[in-house]
Amino acid sequence: MTETSTEPDAPEPDDPSLFLAPPLAEQERMIEAMLFASAAPLSTAEMEARMPHGCDAAEAMVLLRKRFDGRGVQVTRIGNGWAFRTAPDLGFLMSREKVETRKLSRAAMETLAIIAYHQPVTRAEIEEIRGVSVSRGMIDQLIELEWVRFGRRKMTPGRPVTFVVTEGFLDHFGLETTRDLPGLKELREAGLLEARAVEGLGPLIQGDGEDDAPDIPADDSNQDELFE
Amino acid sequence: MTETSTEPDAPEPDDPSLFLAPPLAEQERMIEAMLFASAAPLSTAEMEARMPHGCDAAEAMVLLRKRFDGRGVQVTRIGNGWAFRTAPDLGFLMSREKVETRKLSRAAMETLAIIAYHQPVTRAEIEEIRGVSVSRGMIDQLIELEWVRFGRRKMTPGRPVTFVVTEGFLDHFGLETTRDLPGLKELREAGLLEARAVEGLGPLIQGDGEDDAPDIPADDSNQDELFE
Amino acid sequence: MNDEQPAAANANDGDWGAIRDRQASEALIVDLDGFEGPLDLLLTLGRTQKVDLTKISILELAEQYLSFIEEARKLRIELAADYLVMAAWLAFLKSRLLLPPDPSDEGPSGEELAAHLAFQLERLGAMREAAAKLFARDRLGRDRFVRGAPEALTTARQIELTGSLIELMQAYARLRTRDDFRPYSLDRDNVLTMEEALDSMRGLIGYAGDWTDLTSYIPAEWRTDPGRRRAATAATFAAALELVKAGRVMLRQDETFAPIELRRTDD
Numbered sequence: 001m002t003e004t005s006t007e008p009d010a011p012e013p014d015d016p017s018l019f020l021a022p023p024l025a026e027q028e029r030m031i032e033a034m035l036f037a038s039a040a041p042l043s044t045a046e047m048e049a050r051m052p053h054g055c056d057a058a059e060a061m062v063l064l065r066k067r068f069d070g071r072g073v074q075v076t077r078i079g080n081g082w083a084f085r086t087a088p089d090l091g092f093l094m095s096r097e098k099v100e101t102r103k104l105s106r107a108a109m110e111t112l113a114i115i116a117y118h119q120p121v122t123r124a125e126i127e128e129i130r131g132v133s134v135s136r137g138m139i140d141q142l143i144e145l146e147w148v149r150f151g152r153r154k155m156t157p158g159r160p161v162t163f164v165v166t167e168g169f170l171d172h173f174g175l176e177t178t179r180d181l182p183g184l185k186e187l188r189e190a191g192l193l194e195a196r197a198v199e200g201l202g203p204l205i206q207g208d209g210e211d212d213a214p215d216i217p218a219d220d221s222n223q224d225e226l227f228e
Numbered sequence: 229m230t231e232t233s234t235e236p237d238a239p240e241p242d243d244p245s246l247f248l249a250p251p252l253a254e255q256e257r258m259i260e261a262m263l264f265a266s267a268a269p270l271s272t273a274e275m276e277a278r279m280p281h282g283c284d285a286a287e288a289m290v291l292l293r294k295r296f297d298g299r300g301v302q303v304t305r306i307g308n309g310w311a312f313r314t315a316p317d318l319g320f321l322m323s324r325e326k327v328e329t330r331k332l333s334r335a336a337m338e339t340l341a342i343i344a345y346h347q348p349v350t351r352a353e354i355e356e357i358r359g360v361s362v363s364r365g366m367i368d369q370l371i372e373l374e375w376v377r378f379g380r381r382k383m384t385p386g387r388p389v390t391f392v393v394t395e396g397f398l399d400h401f402g403l404e405t406t407r408d409l410p411g412l413k414e415l416r417e418a419g420l421l422e423a424r425a426v427e428g429l430g431p432l433i434q435g436d437g438e439d440d441a442p443d444i445p446a447d448d449s450n451q452d453e454l455f456e
Numbered sequence: 457m458n459d460e461q462p463a464a465a466n467a468n469d470g471d472w473g474a475i476r477d478r479q480a481s482e483a484l485i486v487d488l489d490g491f492e493g494p495l496d497l498l499l500t501l502g503r504t505q506k507v508d509l510t511k512i513s514i515l516e517l518a519e520q521y522l523s524f525i526e527e528a529r530k531l532r533i534e535l536a537a538d539y540l541v542m543a544a545w546l547a548f549l550k551s552r553l554l555l556p557p558d559p560s561d562e563g564p565s566g567e568e569l570a571a572h573l574a575f576q577l578e579r580l581g582a583m584r585e586a587a588a589k590l591f592a593r594d595r596l597g598r599d600r601f602v603r604g605a606p607e608a609l610t611t612a613r614q615i616e617l618t619g620s621l622i623e624l625m626q627a628y629a630r631l632r633t634r635d636d637f638r639p640y641s642l643d644r645d646n647v648l649t650m651e652e653a654l655d656s657m658r659g660l661i662g663y664a665g666d667w668t669d670l671t672s673y674i675p676a677e678w679r680t681d682p683g684r685r686r687a688a689t690a691a692t693f694a695a696a697l698e699l700v701k702a703g704r705v706m707l708r709q710d711e712t713f714a715p716i717e718l719r720r721t722d723d
Binding site: 038085086087091097104106107109110112116117130131171173175181183187190 | 492493494495496538575576578579580582583584585586587588589590591593594595596597598599600601602603604606607609
Binding site for chain 2: 028029030031032033034036037050051070071072073084086087090093094095096097
C-alpha cells in the first residue's frame with residue numbers, strides 16, 4: 001500500500017482512502033495470481049473482496065487480458081467470471097490431461113441445445129420442440145454434468161419449473177455469455193426461437209406425467225446472472 | 229507450427245530436421261500451456277517429449293521465466309521439474325479470513341469473574357471459589373484474549389502465581405476500574421441473583437453438572453471449553 | 457406447395473437414383489428404433505426432398521410419411537402410438553390441404569396447420585444443427601484446459617470471544633450464592649454398605665434363636681458417632697430385609713417406632 005502524499009485533495013486523517021489502493025500494475029499481478037490459482041472462474045467482485053481496499057479488479061483485468069493476448073494461456077470470460085484456460089490451438093499437447101467424458105446421446109445433445117437457446121424453458125416446451133417426451137433421466141444427466149440447472153418457475157398454470165444452462169456450460173463450450181451461442185442471431189431472426197406452440201396446430205405430445213422436481217430451493221435469486 | 233522455408237542450408241529430404249521446429253516464441257507458448265495444465269511439475273525432457281520434433285524446452289524455459297519475472301505467478305523449479313506458483317508476496321490473497329464471534333462459556337465466564345472480583349488471585353483460590361478444578365488451558369485462553377495476565381507471586385508457601393485482569397478487560401466490559409464492579413448486595417438488588425431461579429435452575433439444584441464436571445483434566449487445552 | 461417440388465433432384469440419377477431411394481427408405485424402416493419420435497422421422501424424410509427446410513412441401517412430406525407407415529405395417533413392424541397419432545393427424549392435414557376449405561369450419565386452415573408443422577421441423581432441424589455446432593467448439597478438457605494444480609484458498613477462521621458485563625456479574629452472582637446449596641455428596645468413609653452389614657449379620661444370626669433387637673447387630677464401631685450410627689442402622693435394616701427374603705430370619709415390630717426385633721427361622 002503506497003501512500004501518495006502529493007495527492008491534491010489531501011483526505012481527512014480518518015478517511016479510509018488515506019490508504020490508497022496499490023498501483024494498477026500491482027493489482028494486475030494480484031488478479032493474475034488469483035486467477036492462476038483457481039480452477040473455477042472468479043468474478044471481479046470476488047477478487048476485489050480479497051484485494052486491499054480501493055482496488056479495481058475490472059480495470060486491472062483490462063491490462064491482464066492484453067498481456068496474455070496470444071499467449072499459451074488466455075484470460076477467458078465465463079459468464080460473470082474470469083479464468084485462465086489454455087489456448088485451444090495447443091490442445092494437442094495436453095493428451096495426458098484430456099478428460100474422457102461419456103459420450104452424450106444425440107437426444108441429450110439436442111436437449112442441451114434446446115435449453116441453451118430457449119432458456120428458461122420448461123420440460124413441456126422441450127417436448128414440444130423435440131416432438132417426443134423427454135425422460136427425466138436425460139435432464140438429470142445434464143444437471144449432473146453441471147451444464148443445466150433449475151431456473152425460476154414459469155408464471156403459467158401449474159407454475160412449471162424451467163431449465164437454464166450454467167456457468168459450467170459456458171466454460172465447457174468456451175462461451176463468454178449465452179449471447180455468444182453459435183448462430184443465435186440468425187435463429188432469432190428466422191423466428192425459430194419464438195414460442196409458437198399454438199393449441200390445435202399439431203398432434204399433442206404426451207408427456208410421461210412425471211413431475212419435475214416439485215421443490216426447487218427457494219434461492220434462485222441470482223439466476224439472471226447468465227442472461228440479460 | 230510454421231515451416232521456415234528460407235533456411236539457408238536446405239536439409240536433405242529425408243533429414244528429420246526437414247520439419248523444422250516451431251519458432252521459439254511458439255515453443256514458449258507451448259511450455260506455458262503445459263505447465264499451466266499439468267497437475268504435477270514437468271521436467272523439460274517431459275515437455276519436449278510432448279512437443280513437436282526439434283523443440284528445445286530448456287531454451288523456451290529461459291524465455292518463459294523471464295516473461296514471468298516479477299509477475300503475480302512465477303515459474304518455479306520444483307525438484308527436477310517446473311511449475312507455476314503464486315509469487316510469495318501475494319500469498320495473502322490465497323487465504324480468506326473469517327471472523328466468528330462466540331460467547332465465552334459459562335465456566336470461562338465464571339473464572340474470569342472470580343479473577344475480576346478477587347484479583348490478585350491464585351489458581352487454587354479460583355478452584356476453591358468455583359468448587360471445581362480449573363484447567364490451565366482455560367486460564368491460558370483468557371490470557372490469550374488479553375483479558376487476564378499474570379500478577380505478582382503470592383508471598384505464601386510455594387509462592388504461587390496470581391492472575392489479574394487487564395486494561396483490555398476493562399475496555400471490553402466498559403469499566404473504569406475493577407472497583408466499579410458491583411458487590412453482592414448490589415447484584416441482588418439488581419435482580420441478578422433472582423434471575424437464576426427464573427432461568428429454571430432452581431434454588432436447590434446446582435448447575436447442570438456439565439461444565440462443572442468434577443474432574444477436568446489438569447492440562448486441558450481443549451479450547452471448546454471456552455465457548456458454548 | 458407442390459410447385460416447390462425438387463423435380464430435378466434425381467434427374468441425372470435415373471434408375472440408379474430410384475434404387476438408392478428405395479434402399480434409403482428400407483434403411484429407414486429397419487432403423488425405426490433410431491428415431492427420436494415422429495417429428496424426427498418427418499425431419500429425416502423431409503431431408504430426402506433435398507431442399508431447404510423452409511421450402512419443404514408439407515403435402516409431399518405427409519404422403520411420404522403415410523407411405524412409410526404403410527410399408528412398416530406391411531413388414532409387420534410394431535409402431536409406437538405417437539407414430540400412429542402423427543399418421544392420423546397427417547392424413548387429416550392432407551385432406552384439409554386437398555379439399556376446398558369449408559366456410560363453416562372453425563379453427564386453423566390446412567395452410568396454417570402445414571405452416572406450423574414446417575416451422576416445427578425447421579426449428580427441430582435448427583436445434584439439431586446448433587447442437588452439432590456447440591459440440592464442435594473448443595471444449596474444456598479436450599481442447600482447452602484448466603489449471604492442473606489449482607492452489608487451494610485457505611480459510612483462516614478467527615474466533616472472537618465476547619461477553620458482556622451483565623454476564624460477568626451473573627457468573628459471579630451464581631458462584632457466590634452456590635455455597636448455600638452445595639450439592640449433597642456421598643461421604644464414603646462414613647457409610648456402612650448393606651453388603652458389609654450382611655456379612656457381619658450372617659455370622660451372628662445362628663445365635664438368634666430368640667427375638668433380639670435389630671440394633672444389637674450394628675457393629676460396635678458404628679454406634680457412637682450419630683452420623684455413622686444412622687448410616688449403619690439403615691444398612692443393617694436393609695441387610696435384615698435381604699435375610700428375610702432369603703428365608704433365614706423373621707422380623708417383627710410391636711407398634712410404630714417400637715424396636716424392630718429379629719429371630720432366626722426354625723427349619
